[in-house]
Amino acid sequence: MKVLTRIGLDRAAAFMRVNGRLIDRHRFALHFGGGPAGPVLAALRAYENPDGGYGHALEPDLRGEGSQPVPAQHALDVLHQCGADDDPAATRIGDYLSSITKHGGGAPFVLPSVRDTPHAPWWQTQDDPPGAINPTGSLAGMLHRAGSRHPWLGPATDFCWRHLEDGADEPGAYDALSILTFLDHVPDRDRAEAAFIRVRDALAAALDPDAEGAHHTPLDFAPTPDGYGRRLFTADTIDAHLDALVDAQDDDGGWNVAFPIWTPITRPEWRGHITVERLRTLRAYGRLKP
Structure with missing residues (x-):
């Protein structure tokens, strides 16, 4: 069973300081820094x-x-x-x-009203x-x-x-x-x-995590072990994806996103948000080493 060590959490903290939006830096401090x-x-x-x-x-x-x-x-x-x-x-x-x-x-x-504002191309609607x-x-x-x-x-x-x-x-x-x-x-x-x-x-x-262009994994459906989403998957599946989640931490300390980036600013904004959420999931499943 893989766990994220204190070194990994420190790397995530450094990533958030460089890349995260203010709200996500404060969320990181709230959840992992006693803020x-x-x-x-x-x-x-x-x-x-x-x-x-x-x-x-x-x-x-x-x-x-x-x-x-x-x-x-x-x-x-x-x-x-x-x-x-x-x-x-x-x-x-x-x-x-x-x-x-x-x-x-x-x-x-x-x-x-989305039509009159900058937005990702998949945010479409009828009149x-x-x-x-x-x-x-x-x-x-x-x-x-x-x-x-x-x-x-x-x-x-x-x-x-x-x-x-x-x-x-x-x-x-x-x-x-x-x-x-x-x-x-x-x-x-x-x-x-x-x-x-x-x-x-x-x-x-x-959910088909192996489908071409898939944006979700079982842990998106089951970010904690106590919701209905957890009951959709076997323990072995969840454990395998938790191991993969630990391994998915990038060299810069953050986690990446699987969906398209349509304008450059959204990647760091999403990555800061996702990094906090991935860490919360690891902690919920006991995969974050104290």
Whole structure:
């Protein structure tokens, strides 16, 4: 069993100082340097808009200033990492989502306003985009995890249940990730368990790490050992990918990304984000040596 040693963590720290965005340097300090949550929250505020949503490249492939649904997902995750689930920003996110959610409770993947801003070429949408399980499932799951009672959550949760009952036969990888986040945190645990059993094979089929151009590994579906994603894979598969993750640390101390880079700044921004997340996964599985 391979583990990341203190030398490896020190190399990651050096990488973050040279390459990481301020918010990710503060996240690294929070998780691995005994740093406080306050600087992370202060950095997050710079990405927030008056409508309660987030932009300004919090999602590195969306470079525009205006709010989009997926960056709100990043913001909720940062709040949770900081132990700030009850921060008023979570309520403001719910208000923002209420303003852009479609009839039926689903939030669109991306809004048409993306066309007027710099963005990665795969962020495309129609003129009137429908609600989608990605990102609605992740957003609802994260707000449930936060203990939110925002009015947006009721219709959004119903939307996710309907999707699981009617439309989860062939989810893509990102849809599967959103479904897993929803099932991990929705309060009705009996219904979540029944839904997972029903769609388990479809979720597992959404990941083919050996496919040409694949962007995900089993550890993206199972970043910790205690979620539904872990139940999609055998122990041997997880152990093999954890060994590979230790080996994947680059010579500069960071981890790389598997998806296309469309403009140079996004590589270091994504690498700083991913490096913190990879280290969190290694620690969750006991692969980070004290």
